[in-house]
Amino acid sequence: MTNEEKGMGKGLLIGIITGAAVGSVIALLYAPQSGKKLRRDIKTKSEDFIDDADKYISSTKKKASQFINEVKKKSELLVADAEEMVNDLLDESENILSEAKDKVEKYIKKSKSTLSKESEAIKNLLKDEKEIKKT
Secondary structure, eight states: OOHHHHHHHHHHHHHHHHHHHHHHHHHHHOOOHHHHHHHHHHHHHHHHHHHHHHHHHHHHHHHHHHHHHHHHHHHHHHHHHHHHOOOOOOOOOHHHHHHHHHHHHHHHHHHHHHHHHHHHHHHHEEEEEEHHHHO
């Protein structure tokens, strides 16, 4: 929730409470009653509004706390999933690297063997050519 949304929520709550209180006071003032009864009614209504506001604030805090806890749980699950994915990718990368290394080593051994055979064949040809020239 952004700061702007929080400010709008607070403003709305204050507006509702203030409007209800002012409306109740005006209704009581226009009702034909004695001064004592009017003051008692105003006091009772203001206590009712304060109780209602406290209940609303308490309920809002509870809902916000539940929302925060849900967000924390979901973010923890997302982090755990991301860690698992990263570990899987690392394992897969290590396997690919190991396979590539094995293939390169086999290719190098094969190339060395082929090179050794070819160089031996060239040496033999050169020997044969020397002997032919001697004769």
